[in-house]
Amino acid sequence: MQEVIESPPVGLRERKKAERRLALIDAAHRLVEERGYDHVTVEDIASAAGVSPRTFFNYFDTKDDAIVPFLMWPSENSAMADFVAGGPTGVLPTDLDRLICRALESWQAHAERIATTARLAAQNPHLLARRVAGLERYRVEVTELFAARAGRTQPEPDDVIGALAFVHLLRGAIACWEADPGGPPPEEHLARVRERMRSLATEPAP
Amino acid sequence: MQEVIESPPVGLRERKKAERRLALIDAAHRLVEERGYDHVTVEDIASAAGVSPRTFFNYFDTKDDAIVPFLMWPSENSAMADFVAGGPTGVLPTDLDRLICRALESWQAHAERIATTARLAAQNPHLLARRVAGLERYRVEVTELFAARAGRTQPEPDDVIGALAFVHLLRGAIACWEADPGGPPPEEHLARVRERMRSLATEPAP
DNA sequence: ACCAAGATTGCAGTTGATGCAAAATTGCAT
DNA sequence: ATGCAATTTTGCATCAACTGCAATCTTGGT
The missing domain is CATH 1.10.357 (Tetracycline Repressor; domain 2)
Known part of the structure; x- marks a missing residue:
């Protein structure tokens, strides 16, 4: 599972990955707060973030990883x-x-x-x-x-x-x-x- | 999820429940050590412990709860x-x-x-x-x-x-x-x- | 012996999660 | 601007975890 990259990534690809990961976290947070944990599926989160459900699992090992993500401290610390x-x-x-x-x-x-x-x-x-x-x-x-x-x-x-x-x-x-x-x-x-x-x-x- | 009852339970029903829970834990441990985590299902564990898969979920919320069980300290502590x-x-x-x-x-x-x-x-x-x-x-x-x-x-x-x-x-x-x-x-x-x-x-x- | 309470169980169903491979996107060299 | 390699996205089929419901069984109490 990939963590948030705090230092700006160099390429477009890396930047989009970082943004996509945060988009999934934010979508997960918004939907679970609105509907309750049991009424939110991976498909819901993925759709709200604009990616496919399969892609969701390229960013997180589990549904809960998106809801309680590991937010690493800066790599240049x-x-x-x-x-x-x-x-x-x-x-x-x-x-x-x-x-x-x-x-x-x-x-x-x-x-x-x-x-x-x-x-x-x-x-x-x-x-x-x-x-x-x-x-x-x-x-x-x-x-x-x-x-x-x-x-x-x-x-x-x-x-x-x-x-x-x-x-x-x-x-x-x-x-x-x-x-x-x-x-x-x-x-x-x-x-x-x-x-x-x-x-x-x-x-x-x- | 019910924890291990360390003090001897009073009735047959309570005693059987406590024994069954430990049987499920021990079956889970034996099977995961033999085959590896990914090759053991809830059905495998339940069968080895002599109960139905549905019953497994009367004792544990998740498959992992049986593998890493909460072993409470004695109630009469x-x-x-x-x-x-x-x-x-x-x-x-x-x-x-x-x-x-x-x-x-x-x-x-x-x-x-x-x-x-x-x-x-x-x-x-x-x-x-x-x-x-x-x-x-x-x-x-x-x-x-x-x-x-x-x-x-x-x-x-x-x-x-x-x-x-x-x-x-x-x-x-x-x-x-x-x-x-x-x-x-x-x-x-x-x-x-x-x-x-x-x-x-x-x-x-x- | 009878009845209430509690537990087991089967079944159908939903959702999470995964492997595979085709398609798309991005990076890099020319 | 183009071509190609590398990486990522995605669809699909599949398996397993997990749940609600209700019928059946077991145990406790009188």
Whole structure:
């Protein structure tokens, strides 16, 4: 399944593919919000996006992939490169924060799609499962970033724990923001999540 | 979809239902390991378990639910009750550890099924997504335990962050154990995961 | 022994998803 | 501008997952 290409594709063919994929996602979102998940078929989505049902499956493995799509972070992500290089500050917790901020920032470009996905997932539990699975892809990618930063080609348990911290902080910040959407953006909750996480990880001295 | 009932059910009907569900899970595991995911149908699984294909869907929402089943922890879980009551030690990080240990312990009864599920998920990426989704159910339950322990009926972000810590510690311990399966059991890695988690949550003083 | 409640099952049907191959579109070199 | 290779779209046939309905069977309770 192909992901959204954030950097402008070079040829007409690549550009049309990227546009077509977003058209399918947007058609899926519009139709499921209007009619309900059970009353929308792949044929409906494909037709609304102007392609054939067979073509739909050239872009997505399943119907649900279009509704809860994986929106990759930018391929040219200087934050990722900086992180792998040991930067930008050299202090791992701070650098982890920067990485999370850039992830949240990159998803802003799809804010409406992400909001629609969240609403549809809340209404359809099996889509919720897909959202979590999507997050797992990020967890896997970040595990590799930790390994690369430590100079290893094969991730070790410490890298997995690091990536789990990434997910922990990210989801915690989003949970705080969802509790008060009119308040500060997710990244401003990171300090609070970090503090809570630290306190849960610290047992009192004997 | 009904989960495994760990405590012995009272009537014949309940007992047969529980046995039938496990029979379907075991048939699914055996057939997928023998033939590969793509060469096993719902009809194959139902036939091997001695029920009709229609009955299969009385137990599972999807074919994949049988392969990667949700194995609930015991309904009579004193660790959960203790946790909600503020125990067993009154020290939250320690009590969280106990909760995790009990979760790992309760899954021991299904160790072979869990091992099979892990192998099949490694071979079939879309099943991996389902495993993560299953973990999310535990995360939701633990969020409610945190809220109940704090005396609230509606979970707050702090409860979500607490449950994310549960998942972080649990998955970290499992990752350490998977790196050295012949070594100590998962629960003995909790201290190491906790230490790494704490260090990632602690920024250096200015 | 009888009846209610719950579960199993067959059947027909819809939809998701796939492999194959023909047709169309795009990229590139001339 | 043209020709050709590469890539993509598409139609079609097919299989399997999954569902609603209702008849039949099994279990629980009196």
